[in-house]
Each structure stands twice: as structure tokens, then as C-alpha cells.
Amino acid sequence: MAQKINYKIKKSARAKSVRLSVSARGEVVVTAPRLVPKYFAERLVEQKRDWILRQLQKMQTKRPQNADPRLFNYSREQYEKYREKAREFCAKRVAYWATQMDLDYNRIAIKNMKTRWGSCSIKKNLNFNYKIIFLKPEQADYLIVHELAHLRQMNHSPAFWKIVEEYVPNYKKNRIELNKIF
Numbered sequence: 001m002a003q004k005i006n007y008k009i010k011k012s013a014r015a016k017s018v019r020l021s022v023s024a025r026g027e028v029v030v031t032a033p034r035l036v037p038k039y040f041a042e043r044l045v046e047q048k049r050d051w052i053l054r055q056l057q058k059m060q061t062k063r064p065q066n067a068d069p070r071l072f073n074y075s076r077e078q079y080e081k082y083r084e085k086a087r088e089f090c091a092k093r094v095a096y097w098a099t100q101m102d103l104d105y106n107r108i109a110i111k112n113m114k115t116r117w118g119s120c121s122i123k124k125n126l127n128f129n130y131k132i133i134f135l136k137p138e139q140a141d142y143l144i145v146h147e148l149a150h151l152r153q154m155n156h157s158p159a160f161w162k163i164v165e166e167y168v169p170n171y172k173k174n175r176i177e178l179n180k181i182f
């Protein structure tokens with residue numbers, strides 16, 4: 001029997017035709033104008049079955065070999081299970097790196113982000129993806145140094161990367177690895 005393909009229908013007032021996409025997290029989405037009947041979506045997914053499976057396959061092989069499988073679980077339950085642990089971890093590591101870098105920050109928030117590792121605001125608030133705890137220690141440190149460096153440089157200019165490099169000399173390797181995850 002052929003593999004069943006799960007997909008989501010997104011009704012859009014602006015869509016002019018039925019469109020198919022596979023998101024970075026491996027979700028198959030059919031975007032359709034509001035009045036298009038459901039069997040249209042079903043038929044499209046069936047017609048494009050081979051293409052969809054190829055996209056999903058590609059996504060799997062792009063994943064780094066020894067990455068923690070929890071990095072690719074997007075469930076709410078997993079987030080709730082690990083949120084506190086991530087909060088404790090970030091509190092400790094951010095405090096450590098902020099001292100090293102002689103920077104101060106305001107607040108740390110843990111978020112369940114699908115395609116982002118972290119962010120930093122003008123108000124000096126730092127956000128981290130809870131999945132930081134599933135990374136290798138040096139990858140997590142790179143991520144924290146990256147966001148802290150934004151407190152000095154709110155961009156990705158050469159000056160910004162110079163700050164990062166000062167504290168994480170092999171930052172490029174970590175950056176590439178993280179980009180492969182999402």
C-alpha cells in the first residue's frame with residue numbers, strides 16, 4: 001500500500017489557484033482559494049505524490065547525522081516537557097557569557113520557535129528556542145554568544161562576526177551545523 005501523505009489545507013482569500021508546498025519542518029500544505037472543494041486538494045496531493053515524497057526525503061538526508069532527534073519533533077508536549085529545563089540552562093549559560101563579554105541584558109524568554117534559534121531586542125531582551133538544550137554544548141554556546149553580540153551590534157556586519165569570533169573562534173562550523181537543522 002502506498003504511504004499516506006498527511007497534509008494541511010490553508011484557505012486563503014488571496015490565493016488565486018491551488019498551490020502545494022512542503023515547509024522546512026516537513027509539513028505538506030495546500031493553499032487554496034476559499035471556495036475550492038476539499039477533493040481538489042486531495043487530488044493535487046495524489047498527483048504530486050512522488051514530488052512530495054522526494055522533498056521529504058531530501059529534508060531527511062539534509063539533517064546532520066548525529067543530531068538529537070528531538071530537534072525535529074515539533075509537538076507542543078515536547079515543548080512543555082523541556083521548557084523549564086531550557087530556562088534553567090539559558091539562565092546559567094547566558095549569565096556566564098555575559099560576564100565573559102562584559103555585557104548586560106534584561107530578560108531571557110524561552111520560546112517554541114519553528115525555524116529560529118534565538119533573537120535579541122533593542123530592550124536587551126533575549127529569546128531562545130527551547131531546543132537549545134538538544135544541541136551540542138559548543139553549538140549552544142555559539143548561539144548564546146551570537147545573541148549577546150547583538151547587544152553591541154544589531155546586525156550581521158563584519159564587526160558583529162568579529163565579536164562572535166573573539167569568544168567562539170570556530171563559530172563558522174557551528175553556524176553551518178545549526179543552519180542545517182533549520
Ligand SMILES: [Zn+2]
Nearest residue numbers: 146150155156
Ligand atoms: Zn543574529
